[in-house]
Amino acid sequence: xxxxxxxxxxxxxxxxxxxxxxxxxxxxxxxxxxxxxxxxxxxxxxxxxxxxxxxxxxxxxxxxxxxxxxxxxxxxxxxxxxxxxxxxxxxxxxxxxxxxxxxxxxxxxxxxxxxxxxxxxxxxxxxxxxxxxxxxxxxxxxxxxxxxxxxxxxxxxxxxxxxxxxxxxxxxxxxxxxxxxxxxxxxxxxxxxxxxxxxxxxxxxxxxxxxxxxxxxxxxxxxxxxxxxxxxxxxxxxxxxxxxxxxxxxxxx
Amino acid sequence: xxxxxxxxxxxxxxxxxxxxxxxxxxxxxxxxxxxxxxxxxxxxxxxxxxxxxxxxxxxxxxxxxxxxxxxxxxxxxxxxxxxxxxxxxxxxxxxxxxxxxxxxxxxxxxxxxxxxxxxxxxxxxxxxxxxxxxxxxxxxxxxxxxxxxxxxxxxxxxxxxxxxxxxxxxxxxxxxxxxxxxxxxxxxxxxxxxxxxxxxxxxxxxxxxxxxxxxxxxxxxxxxxxxxxxxxxxxxxxxxxxx
Numbered sequence: 367x368x369x370x371x372x373x374x375x376x377x378x379x380x381x382x383x384x385x386x387x388x389x390x391x392x393x394x395x396x397x398x399x400x401x402x403x404x405x406x407x408x409x410x411x412x413x414x415x416x417x418x419x420x421x422x423x424x425x426x427x428x429x430x431x432x433x434x435x436x437x438x439x440x441x442x443x444x445x446x447x448x449x450x451x452x453x454x455x456x457x458x459x460x461x462x463x464x465x466x467x468x469x470x471x472x473x474x475x476x477x478x479x480x481x482x483x484x485x486x487x488x489x490x491x492x493x494x495x496x497x498x499x500x501x502x503x504x505x506x507x508x509x510x511x512x513x514x515x516x517x518x519x520x521x522x523x524x525x526x527x528x529x530x531x532x533x534x535x536x537x538x539x540x541x542x543x544x545x546x547x548x549x550x551x552x553x554x555x556x557x558x559x560x561x562x563x564x565x566x567x568x569x570x571x572x573x574x575x576x577x578x579x580x581x582x583x584x585x586x587x588x589x590x591x592x593x594x595x596x597x598x599x600x601x602x603x604x605x606x607x608x609x610x611x612x613x614x615x616x617x618x619x
Numbered sequence: 620x621x622x623x624x625x626x627x628x629x630x631x632x633x634x635x636x637x638x639x640x641x642x643x644x645x646x647x648x649x650x651x652x653x654x655x656x657x658x659x660x661x662x663x664x665x666x667x668x669x670x671x672x673x674x675x676x677x678x679x680x681x682x683x684x685x686x687x688x689x690x691x692x693x694x695x696x697x698x699x700x701x702x703x704x705x706x707x708x709x710x711x712x713x714x715x716x717x718x719x720x721x722x723x724x725x726x727x728x729x730x731x732x733x734x735x736x737x738x739x740x741x742x743x744x745x746x747x748x749x750x751x752x753x754x755x756x757x758x759x760x761x762x763x764x765x766x767x768x769x770x771x772x773x774x775x776x777x778x779x780x781x782x783x784x785x786x787x788x789x790x791x792x793x794x795x796x797x798x799x800x801x802x803x804x805x806x807x808x809x810x811x812x813x814x815x816x817x818x819x820x821x822x823x824x825x826x827x828x829x830x831x832x833x834x835x836x837x838x839x840x841x842x843x844x845x846x847x848x849x850x851x852x853x854x855x856x857x858x859x860x861x862x
Contacts, residue, residue, distance in 0.1 A: 414751050445756060452753045463748035466845045467766040476762060477752035511846040522748075529752060 367392040367565050368413065368533065373422035375408055375589075382408045384589040385422070392532070395559055395566040397576040397597070400586030401612060406569040410535040413567070414457045415448050426451055426533065449481075456531030460538040462518040464510040464525070470497070471506040474525045482529070489528070496524035500554055516547030520554060527558070534558075536568040540575075548572070555579065573616060577601055585609045633814045637805050641815075644801030645822055651718050651797065652784045652826070658723025659730050659783060660776075666727065667734020668760070681731065688728035694789050697721040701793045718790035726783045730776065737771035738764060770841040777834035781827045798822060 368390040375383040382405045390396050398406040411417045412424060415431060424431040433440040434447045443451075464473050474493040478484040484492075497503045500520040502513075510518055519539060526534060536555065540548045552575050559566055559579040570576050576583060576597060583600040585593040585608070593606045604610050626642035628635050669681035688696070701717040704710065712720070741764050749759040791800035802819045806812050 414747075416747050416750060449753055449755065452750070455751075457751040459744060459748060459751075461744050463742075463744040465745065465748070465763055465767075467763070477754060480758050480762065481753040481755070509846040525752070 367394070367427060368567070369425040370409075371423045371425075373412070373424060374420045375405070375412065375417065376420045382589050383412075386590065388584065388591060388594075390565060390567065393563045393565055394582065395568070395580045397568045397570060397580040397583045398586055399570070399573070399576060399583060399600075399612070399616075400592075404586040405589040406586050407537055410457065410537050410567060410569060413533070413535060414455060415452060418442075426454055453529075454532045455535065456526035456529050456533070457535040457537065458519070458522050458526050458539050460541050462510075462515070462522045462542070464518055464522055466510055468510075469506070470502070470508050470510065470513070470521050473510065473521060474528045477525070478528050493524070493528060496527055497521075500524045501550075514547060515543045516550050519543065519547075519551050523551075523554060523558070531564070533565040533567065536566065536570070538569050538571065540570070540572060552578075571616060573601060573613070585612065587612075633811050637810050637815055637818060640801045640805055641798060641818055641822060644796060644798035645826070647715070647796055648784070648787050648798040649826065651715060651722065651787045651790055651795065652780075654715075654719035655722030655726060655783050655787065656780050658719060659726040659779070662723060662727030663730025663734050666731040668738065670731060670735040671738045681735075685728045685731050688725050689732075693721055693725045693786050694792060696725060697789060697793055714793050714795050715790075717793065718787070718795050722783055722786055722790075726779055726786070729779050729782075733772055733775045733779065734768070736775075737768040740771050741767045767845055770838070770845050773834055773838040773841055777831060777838075780830050780834065784827050784830060785823065 370386050370388050373383055373386040374381065382403075386405075386409075398409065400406055408417065412419060413426070413431070419432050423433070429451055430440075430443075431448075431451055432443055434443050464470075465476070468476060471490060471493055474496060475486065475489040478489040478492070479486050494503065494506065497506055500523060502517055502520055502524075505513060505517065505521070510521070513521065523539075539555070540551050543551065552572065555575075556578055558564065566579065568576070568579065580597055582594060583597050584591050585600065585604070585606070587608050593600065593604060593609045600609065601613065604613065623630075626638055628639050630638055666681045666684055669677050670685065672678050672681075697718065700712060700721050701714060704712065745763055745767065746759060749763045754762065787797055788799035790797050791803070794800070798819060802815050805815050
């Protein structure tokens with residue numbers, strides 16, 4: 367479903383990802399853990415086409431994200447190609463990023479209507495189903511600023527799902543929430559993870575959550591994968607000293 | 620009920636002598652201010668957006684326009700449009716039109732900067748969310764960035780429009796019979812200086828206050844759109860939701 371080949375990402379002199387290789391199978395749920403600055407979020411941003419690779423290639427469902435073939439040559443992807451590949455991918459952000467100029471319902475329906483051409487009534491029907499699922503059916507007409515952080519994040523999840531992505535990227539989705547609001551969002555994501563066949567890529571510092579939802583955990587450090595495996599193994603008997611140090615630091619925090 | 624027409628020649632004393640002329644002038648001032656504002660805004664929006672473009676050439680074109688028209692005085696631009704252009708091109712502009720053109724071009728350059736700043740001020744995350752939802756570049760601008768940027772634009776635009784109103788007095792230099800022109804004419808023909816100049820102050824102030832009131836209304840509407848200032852009937856639910 368997702369394949370990184372020799373991906374390098376540099377910001378100026380700083381190398382964030384070093385010749386990274388990894389793949390994710392359809393329906394697989396993968397959690398990326400590791401210290402800040404280890405490149406986890408960059409991976410999600412590359413997949414969402416918010417950043418471009420410095421070198422290497424990323425394929426989603428067999429399609430190259432960054433380049434298109436024109437004759438014999440590969441040229442950087444244009445906007446049309448990017449919009450094509452973005453169709454498969456959705457993202458939920460740390461800061462929610464709901465649109466403040468729209469009410470909750472329009473936040474969810476806007477993209478399906480504008481980008482996919484879904485008729486408005488149909489989009490609204492779907493949006494109400496999603497709001498029901500995230501337990502905010504009574505907030506359809508509310509304004510984002512009237513919602514708590516946890517509610518906003520649940521709307522943002524509904525908004526991403528309204529586009530029916532095959533891959534959902536979760537970028538530290540509970541990091542900006544007050545502690546008592548975290549579990550609501552996590553429970554929702556647990557349900558979504560376990561009932562769907564969504565491919566999930568998740569960056570998080572919440573190890574219990576990572577253990578619950580993922581098939582596989584990747585431990586990152588300095589732009590490379592230092593260790594990977596099923597959550598039971600990574601969290602109970604990590605092989606690498608770097609992973610042990612990291613988990614120790616996070617779990618004792 | 621007795622209504623008093625402030626422009627009537629029947630008014631007592633110096634008022635009756637001067638107000639009819641000042642009213643004529645005020646109409647011209649208002650016409651050039653409205654014309655100049657419409658033109659300035661029509662220029663500021665596209666040029667301001669060009670200034671935020673990814674393409675260097677587009678940005679440069681916007682920059683050249685902005686720097687040129689900000690960096691030269693309205694009066695000199697007015698002389699060029701009205702006196703110098705006919706010499707170069709053989710084409711004589713109507714004086715009111717030349718005035719409106721100069722005002723629009725000049726204040727449009729300042730307005731472009733306002734638009735550029737406001738678009739830049741929209742948080743990056745908003746644009747990224749719009750990309751993640753697969754909106755096209757046009758849709759991102761139209762439905763996400765511009766409505767939010769608009770709120771930021773209104774207060775500085777209010778300033779600019781008041782500047783523009785006051786700059787209309789420069790039009791008297793190319794013999795447009797605006798408020799300032801009529802005032803000077805009255806003084807030259809023997810009306811009481813103190814009264815005429817006091818009336819000029821009052822009328823300019825009234826007109827600019829009118830602009831402020833209008834822009835406050837626009838600002839209130841715009842702020843409500845992005846939820847900065849909630850409609851009153853929903854204020855209660857907001858408090859509730861915050862818990």
